[in-house]
Amino acid sequence: PIYLDYAATTPVDKNVLQDMIQYLTIDGIFGNTASRSHQFGWLAEESVDIAREKIAALINVDPREIIFTSGATESNNLAIKGCCDFYKKKGQHIITSSVEHKSVLDTCRYLEQKKYQVTYINPKSNGIISLNEIKKNINKNTILISIMYANNETGTIQDIYQISHICKKNNILFHVDATQAIGKLPLDLKTINIDLMSFSAHKIYGPKGIGVLYIKRKPRIRLSAQIHGGGHERGMRSGTLPVHQIVGMGTACYIAQKNILHESSYLFQLRNYLWKGICKIQEIYLNTNLKNSTPHILNVSFNYIEGESLIMALKNLAVASGSACTSSSLEPSYVLRALGLKDELAHSSIRFSIGRFTTKKEINYTIHAIHKAIIKLRQLSPLWEM
Ligand code: PMP
Secondary structure, three states: OEEOEOOOOOOOOHHHHHHHHHHOOOOOOOOOOOOOOOHHHHHHHHHHHHHHHHHHHHHOOOHHHEEEEOOHHHHHHHHHHHHHHHOOOOOOEEEEEOOOOHHHHHHHHHHHHOOOEEEEEOOOOOOOOOHHHHHHHOOOOEEEEEEEOEOOOOOEEOOHHHHHHHHHHHOOEEEEEOOOOOOOOOOOOOOOOOOEEEEEHHHOOOOOOOEEEEEOOOOOOOOOOOOOOOOOHHHOOOOOOOHHHHHHHHHHHHHHHHHHHHHHHHHHHHHHHHHHHHOOOOOEEEOOOOOOEOOOEEEEEEOOOOHHHHHHHOOOEEOEOOOHHHOOOOOOOHHHHHOOOOHHHHHOEEEEEOOOOOOHHHHHHHHHHHHHHHHHHHHHOOOOOO
């Protein structure tokens, strides 16, 4: 099958793997960074420092502001729980949106059980969260606003620049889940006031199981640790550092930074080419805001077609129906529902996500396969009379 699920995960870039492989075996650098008394530890630590610099460079921050975690899920948990825990005397109210990733939403639900108040803002039908809605919901107890940069199902981008101004003006911390944006949308944290930012390696051709939380140092943001132990990562996240994973993420970020403009424009053109190839299909609905989205995601719905049969008919295409992260449930996508889509359209949605290794030939095949599948399924559909 053709892989069109890059928003779920990406294959590791061969250059990333080559670097990682040197950090595992007896003839490589396999030491524990906590071993301060010998060279094996020092070499490992040096490698982590270099990787941390590459990751920091991608978003233009100080390497000391980067904390390693197991991925964006953990980063989101640490950012939100850690912040609420540490600043609870200041207030107990959070603002987020109803279209965040589950790792943000479920963390917020958990905090609600702990008596925090959470406001979930619904986006407008174009997918964008209104700045006025955010402002309206701020109160004297609001300590944190958590809004994603780009949505994982639709690709839609939020106006984090304006939201950061609102946060600064009201003295509220701002957390951004940038998992889908990193490596696609250039982001210079010297030009925007973000206090906490999550992202992970496996969406940018790095290994799974490693991510970071950016934590601002000036002014210094404090968090309560969620994983306690040996005091690694400035006490914010204990656990022996997975040096090979970190090195892999470093190389992945380095490559992403080098290629970001070229790669984004390639993805943008390819994504729009795919849309052009299928947009003439009758009763097709675009769920991605093409003018305001990451270049790698295209989300569409097909009316009068059942989602599951569509996926079956497209079995040569590895695509996602709804969010891959929640596809174990049969509920229609909560993200599409929040945009006002009726259940049938949410059910018959497909997320195509392309990446570094997607070719035009693959997109041509995809366009052809979709046309074929839709014609066949609509012939079978009792609801379709055209
Ligand atoms: N946030 C967003 C927007 C995501 O797309 C994902 C991955 N589906 C995550 C968080 C979770 O990332 P990870 O897989 O690294 O835990």
